[in-house]
Amino acid sequence: MASTADKGKGKESPRATAMIVIGMAGSGKTTFMQRVNSYLHSKNQPPYVLNLDPAVMHLPFDANIDIRDTVDYAEVMKQYNLGPNGGIMTALNLFTTKFDQVLGHVENRAQSVDYVLLDTPGQIEIFTWSASGSIITDALASALPTVVVYIIDTPRTTAPATFMSNMLYACSILYKTRLPFLLVFNKTDVQPHDFALEWMRDFEAFQEALLERRQTHGEEDGPAYMDSLMNSMSLVLDEFYKHLRAVGVSAMTGEGMDELFDAVREAREEYEKDYKPELEKIVAERERKKETQKADSISRMMRDMKVSSDGKSAAVPKSELDKYLDPNAEDEDEGDEDEGEVIDKSARTDYYELPSRRRGTGPGGAMEGPDGSLWPAP
Ligand SMILES: Nc1nc2c(ncn2[C@@H]2O[C@H](COP(=O)(O)OP(=O)(O)OP(=O)(O)O)[C@@H](O)[C@H]2O)c(=O)[nH]1
DSSP, X not given: OOOGGGTTTTOOOOSOEEEEEEEOTTSSHHHHHHHHHHHHXXXXXXXXXXXXXXXXXXXXSOOSEEHHHHOOHHHHHHHHTOOHHHHHHHHHHHHHTTHHHHHHHHHHXXXXXXXXXXXXOSSHHHXXXXXXXXXHHHHHHXXXXXXXXXXXXXXXXXXXXXXXXXXXXXXXXXXXXXXXXXEEEEOTTTSOSHHHHHHHHOHHHHHHHHHHHHHHHTTTTSOTTHHHHHHHHHHHHHHHHTTOEEEEOOTTTOTTHHHHHHHHHHHHHHIIIIIHHHHHHHHHHHHHHHHHHHHHHHHHHHHHHHBOTTSOBOOOOHHHHHHHHOTTSOOSOTTOTTTTSOOOGGXXXXXXXXXXXXXXXXXXXXXXXXXXXXXXXX
């Protein structure tokens, strides 16, 4: 028989890949979602779309599940006397309490679509640093291959200091979610992203750019002492860049979409190779702990049962008890309809009638019932 820890091991992932789209306000997240959606439609691969931004006024694409249909953001702000950010956070928290239903819908579709897209609130930290954001991400990632897609506004990232802040933010999300991560340099129609790729490949190129920027822009990007910090950070981030995939796209023109989906496919492979086994280990560990706890409570129960009302040992052989406690144990009584079931002991009148423990047959005579009274009543 397969042990509980083996359950689910090697289970094939569903066909769909989930893409959680995250990005700073104005990075072009909504335009990107719209572009990806129309690109996939043009490839006859319509995605399953979820909108998790309760405050969005206009969604230029159809969402299969929309947080706004479940939670009224304006009403939440009014009822709880909250500002816009508090309102979004509370709306997301309320929605998270229903996420098992959402996941049910997603799982139902996960074999018939190739992609599940998740649009997140523009106030990025509400999703990335809230408990509900983690719950949603973890739940999704345990149900299907999941990739985090981080959108960057390329024209606004050309200053080394801004680039560094963006990368540090991306790094923090990567380490928080531990999911395959994809950097998407958006708006390449305005600013190609080669400079960013070069800085990621070669930290000396970044340090030179930093020096040059200081000479041309003085203290515009911050005080000079920041440079040595950024120089050191570029060395630290060098390791982080090795774990990243980066692509350039223009959500506006559609340029770079093929490369984007190549990278998503690679990220899915990474999920299968690195993330899924890790996830299975966590699930197995949880199961193992449950087993240990069960074994622990059984042994505690056995210890309790050993002492009868007059304090003497009832001396029930463990093998005798195991027969009744392990639902998988062979049952000599073929007509037992409770086999394999969890027994509600309080509902069974025959539970204490173990052969050697019938009243008067064990060394202790009568024995204790579940409520501490003697059973059967003397
Ligand atoms: N040139 C160019 N502009 C873009 C591109 N993608 C988005 N934009 C523009 O960038 C601005 C912000 O785009 P949105 O899609 O609203 O960005 P967002 O991240 O959803 O912004 P919030 O709704 O504030 O979270 C808009 O004016 C878009 O037209 C692009 O690839 N190229």
